[in-house]
Amino acid sequence: MNILNFFGKRSESASVAKNRLQILLAHERADNGTDAALISSLREDILAVVAKKIDIDPDSVRLEMDRNGDVTTLGIDIELPSARAS
Amino acid sequence: MSNATVVVVTSGKGGVGKTTTTAAIASALAKEGYQVCAIDFDVGLRNLDLIMGAERRVVFDLVNVVRGEASIKQALVRDKKLNNLYLLPASQTRDKDALTEEGVASVINELRMYFDWIVCDSPAGIERGATLAMRHADEAIIVSNPEVSSVRDCDRIIGLLDAKTKVAEDGGRMPKHLMITRYDTERAKTGDMLATDDVVDILSVPLIGVVPESKDVLKASNVGLPVTLSDENSPPAKAYLEATRRLLGEDIPVTIPEEKKGLFGKLFKGRAA
Numbered sequence: 001m002n003i004l005n006f007f008g009k010r011s012e013s014a015s016v017a018k019n020r021l022q023i024l025l026a027h028e029r030a031d032n033g034t035d036a037a038l039i040s041s042l043r044e045d046i047l048a049v050v051a052k053k054i055d056i057d058p059d060s061v062r063l064e065m066d067r068n069g070d071v072t073t074l075g076i077d078i079e080l081p082s083a084r085a086s
Numbered sequence: 087m088s089n090a091t092v093v094v095v096t097s098g099k100g101g102v103g104k105t106t107t108t109a110a111i112a113s114a115l116a117k118e119g120y121q122v123c124a125i126d127f128d129v130g131l132r133n134l135d136l137i138m139g140a141e142r143r144v145v146f147d148l149v150n151v152v153r154g155e156a157s158i159k160q161a162l163v164r165d166k167k168l169n170n171l172y173l174l175p176a177s178q179t180r181d182k183d184a185l186t187e188e189g190v191a192s193v194i195n196e197l198r199m200y201f202d203w204i205v206c207d208s209p210a211g212i213e214r215g216a217t218l219a220m221r222h223a224d225e226a227i228i229v230s231n232p233e234v235s236s237v238r239d240c241d242r243i244i245g246l247l248d249a250k251t252k253v254a255e256d257g258g259r260m261p262k263h264l265m266i267t268r269y270d271t272e273r274a275k276t277g278d279m280l281a282t283d284d285v286v287d288i289l290s291v292p293l294i295g296v297v298p299e300s301k302d303v304l305k306a307s308n309v310g311l312p313v314t315l316s317d318e319n320s321p322p323a324k325a326y327l328e329a330t331r332r333l334l335g336e337d338i339p340v341t342i343p344e345e346k347k348g349l350f351g352k353l354f355k356g357r358a359a
Contacts (some may be wrong), residue, residue, distance in 0.1 A: 013304075037154075065145050
């Protein structure tokens with residue numbers, strides 16, 4: 001028997017696991033592919049706006065989503081053409 | 087022609103450690119500096135994202151890519167810690183026929199251009215998902231527990247690897263590696279569990295690693311880190327790192343890493359965790 005169990009200390013990884021599952025399942029129960037649809041349409045709109053000013057490769061635009069407890073963040077990563085190209 | 091190697095992690099039986107193995111090996115390969123992509127083929131019941139700690143960042147998935155709804159680059163989720171490690175998640179759709187043979191072929195062919203190693207996490211069973219996961223593999227890692235039903239199911243899978251894969255259809259022979267997981271040295275010693283040699287004898291597949299039963303595997307999955315990244319000195323991490331070196335072609339003897347016993351080891355391990 002582990003001596004730490006004897007003193008009643010609970011490992012922290014279990015509470016991390018519970019928290020992760022709660023966030024994930026809350027999203028999975030609510031989501032019917034809306035995230036993907038939203039990202040797709042946002043991506044197209046953003047591409048159109050940026051393309052007005054800069055010549056960009058559609059493949060070099062990355063959108064990343066991060067779902068936290070209460071907040072979901074969206075990161076947009078656009079690789080600008082190198083200096084020699086402009 | 088690319089130099090990419092596609093490895094399928096398969097077992098037939100569920101719950102033996104395919105996803106744990108996929109995450110551990112993919113991360114270990116990435117730590118060696120290779121460009122690595124792990125693909126989850128378990129459509130409907132994905133979990134590799136959870137084991138790799140990427141679940142909050144999944145937007146698109148393998149089915150979106152196969153259907154042309156997203157490009158591969160859009161669907162790949164980059165690992166938080168290793169920027170040369172990517173995940174292509176499975177979809178949560180219930181449609182079992184969402185993956186097509188041609189779709190998967192084109193995804194794998196494109197990934198071969200970007201990556202050195204592509205590690206395919208097979209679903210349990212011998213149906214479509216499992217056969218598609220192994221279809222384009224160059225090598226296979228067969229995961230077995232030292233337990234009768236698991237070994238029997240592996241034998242079925244070996245039959246499929248030698249019949250239903252591209253390599254087999256082209257007249258080749260799929261190189262296979264046996265990974266024994268959840269191994270308990272004590273019980274093997276007392277004869278209450280199949281020993282590694284027994285499993286190797288029965289399946290006739292060379293051993294690539296023996297992963298001891300360990301609480302570190304559960305701990306790593308709790309926090310969403312592949313066991314090779316969460317604590318690289320833990321016995322399962324050592325076993326996977328060793329297996330990875332063997333996968334890379336090194337000729338090193340298979341060892342079975344063990345937990346440190348003794349009161350002092352326990353005390354210090356507990357404090358540090």
